[in-house]
Amino acid sequence: MSSTTRERIIDEAMHLFSEHGYAATSVAKIEAAAGLTAGAGGLYHHFTTKEAVLAAGIERQLSRLDALREIRRVLMPLGDRKAELTLIARYILAELDSESELLRILASEARNRPQMLSTAVDQLVNSTFEGFATWIGELADGQIPSEAARAIAVLGLGSLLSSRLLRDVLGAPFPVEDETLLSTWVQLMSATLDDFASRAGA
Amino acid sequence: MSSTTRERIIDEAMHLFSEHGYAATSVAKIEAAAGLTAGAGGLYHHFTTKEAVLAAGIERQLSRLDALREIRRVLMPLGDRKAELTLIARYILAELDSESELLRILASEARNRPQMLSTAVDQLVNSTFEGFATWIGELADGQIPSEAARAIAVLGLGSLLSSRLLRDVLGAPFPVEDETLLSTWVQLMSATLDDFASRAGA
Amino acid sequence: MSSTTRERIIDEAMHLFSEHGYAATSVAKIEAAAGLTAGAGGLYHHFTTKEAVLAAGIERQLSRLDALREIRRVLMPLGDRKAELTLIARYILAELDSESELLRILASEARNRPQMLSTAVDQLVNSTFEGFATWIGELADGQIPSEAARAIAVLGLGSLLSSRLLRDVLGAPFPVEDETLLSTWVQLMSATLDDFASRAGA
Amino acid sequence: MSSTTRERIIDEAMHLFSEHGYAATSVAKIEAAAGLTAGAGGLYHHFTTKEAVLAAGIERQLSRLDALREIRRVLMPLGDRKAELTLIARYILAELDSESELLRILASEARNRPQMLSTAVDQLVNSTFEGFATWIGELADGQIPSEAARAIAVLGLGSLLSSRLLRDVLGAPFPVEDETLLSTWVQLMSATLDDFASRAGA
């Protein structure tokens, strides 16, 4: 069960990091939470450094993310744009929710440990963005200039992302139900795409 | 150095808090940055506690925010909806930019010090949201149900907010120019409002 | 060095507390005296707080005191009152001497930390008093009113106690030899008891 | 009113020293209690050092003691030994009560600052003792050996002193009323003196 202890350490560490922050989480507390004796240094049989625990935790989350993204390709082609938008929104929210711990850690620590966390930010945010921007570009191909497609993607994703950042990172009581948020988002995106299309057609 | 020591302490502390986080900023570093001897405790002649410095800094930012908001009322009535949306967007981005330090601090610390920072989050985010939601509600009065108006406001603000959270909090290289972002946002909001209006008219 | 680190810490701390006072004894000095690196906080692996060291030290002294008191019951019945008084006095002085460290600490700190030290004062002083008062009451039973018996006990014990308080707490050069003190005390108590008895007999 | 501030500083300092101990009483607290601004160093216009305040306070108490002792000579010759003993006891208790603050300070600090406080201890305790011992010696002159007279004096004074040390220094709830204590003490001393006298007569 040597690998189990390692996993437990990562689990509990990510939990504590996201709840109290990296600096405020002592190695002793991680050990205690993982079932080891607090302060006895048992963690160091599995990781060289406290920071290595964070790195391993983030890596693990990212690989889970990769797995999740495999699914994305399967989801796409539905024919109906609104249905597709709904599916995309649901998928994005689900992804953000499954990564809320990571999100909180990134929000707290990204500025202090850029070399280690920039990859994570990139994968969590930017790669999602690229996929979405490409999809919008392909959707009405030629009709929407790529710069505009990128801007639409950024605004569309951003509006969903911010709902989670507000709730999970800033702890603000969010003022709208998820279902309303989702259907409004679909309408908003669909109206925008139509608008751009009609403008290009004119 | 015409400013008070107290002011300098707040300035430098907010700077350091936003750059390195609250926990990673020692009192000694704040003292050094404020021109006092590091580690001599000179800060404690002006504040009872390290946390009191944070509290004072946030209070000061919030009162600046209040001042900024006085302007908002003057800005509004332009007759042209797109012009108004452009103005709103510019104003919101400007506000967020002038509070980027506060934003970073809130993102790092809101979960650890909720009792102290919840007011700040509220004022920075929620009150802006309320104003915007009301404006949308009034704009096409009766035509957009209030629940939908709130959702549109949340998505519209969120898309602008997230551009700043990504850049300032997560440190992600933002993929779209501000001007493009702004004009696309105006089109997006305007298309959405038209869409809702035509739907209500039908 | 056959003793535990924990024991050594208590030993040295009580030493230093009694010599220089609680406040004037820094944790670093205790660590150094106990063979740990000064200022490294090694003490905190054994005690949560500097005050906890004092508490443990006092508790240990009190349990030694309890052990010592077991003997008292064996000592008593001798038949000869003067012999008994001599024995009692010797025992009381021996007890006070074996607790002189505790006595000094109590004298310095009892007013500042009442909740922690009141038990100790009680056990060290009051319980001895109760035993002595009872003995006097039984000795000439019925002949000495209980209020007077208590007063005699308090004065008798107090005169012995003050010899130690003067020497150990106030550091006054004590003007009488122990042997003289003791024999005079026996005569004093014995004369007093006789006086009360003859008064009751009249 | 320059002397008034000085007096106030001494007053409040002695108060605080006796209540919380010398080390636990900061200069800032003394200043505040004396009506000066805390931490502004106003105390240093009147004393060179925190320790100088203690020295001045003790000196002042000692000169008050001297004044009190002037009265002693007037009190003495009454002819009736029991009446004299009562008077002496009353006087000693009154003196101890008027010096209870000093007593507490001496008990806490005598071991840390011997050079400064030994004089005070000497005057407060030993000189009273010398007077009493002499009186006993003179009383039954020749009949009581001087060594025994000293021992009786030490025990008699000690029994009164300890009642005040227990109450004021150790904070122990004292188990006997003052009136009972006093009358019992008179009986005890008188019985003892009689006993010695009869022994010498035989």
Added chain:
DNA sequence: AATGAATGAGATTTCATTCAT
């Protein structure tokens, strides 16, 4: 693999004292 113990470094905070005003 886990633990008890130790340590160097550093964090927050307090404080006696000084000095220009």
Added chain:
DNA sequence: TATGAATGAAATCTCATTCAT
């Protein structure tokens, strides 16, 4: 004479990390 501000030194306590067992 009193004050606001500053400072060197030290105090309590925390912590990441190491090591013998």
